[in-house]
Amino acid sequence: MRFLALIFVIIVIAFIVGFMMLNLDHKVDIDIFGKKIMDVPVAMLSLYSFIAGMLFVFIFALADGIVLRSNLHRLNREHRALRKELDALRNLPFEEGK
Numbered sequence: 001m002r003f004l005a006l007i008f009v010i011i012v013i014a015f016i017v018g019f020m021m022l023n024l025d026h027k028v029d030i031d032i033f034g035k036k037i038m039d040v041p042v043a044m045l046s047l048y049s050f051i052a053g054m055l056f057v058f059i060f061a062l063a064d065g066i067v068l069r070s071n072l073h074r075l076n077r078e079h080r081a082l083r084k085e086l087d088a089l090r091n092l093p094f095e096e097g098k
Contacts (some may be wrong), residue, residue: 016050
């Protein structure tokens, strides 16, 4: 599965690089929160957009990983407690019924 993910990432990066190479000479004007920036290359704009997207995904993946780890630790504690209780029940003396 990791191999397929790696191939997918390589293909996406190849498309991004290809897009950037095709748009090296095109320039655009952008307006960010009221500040105008003139003559920004499309290649640079796409690179910054890609990096910003990667950072947002990383932040959400990191938060999700923290939640999963906390759930795993909680379940491991519960598992140890149940295992200890089961071992205690197994070690009870056997009583014969009358």
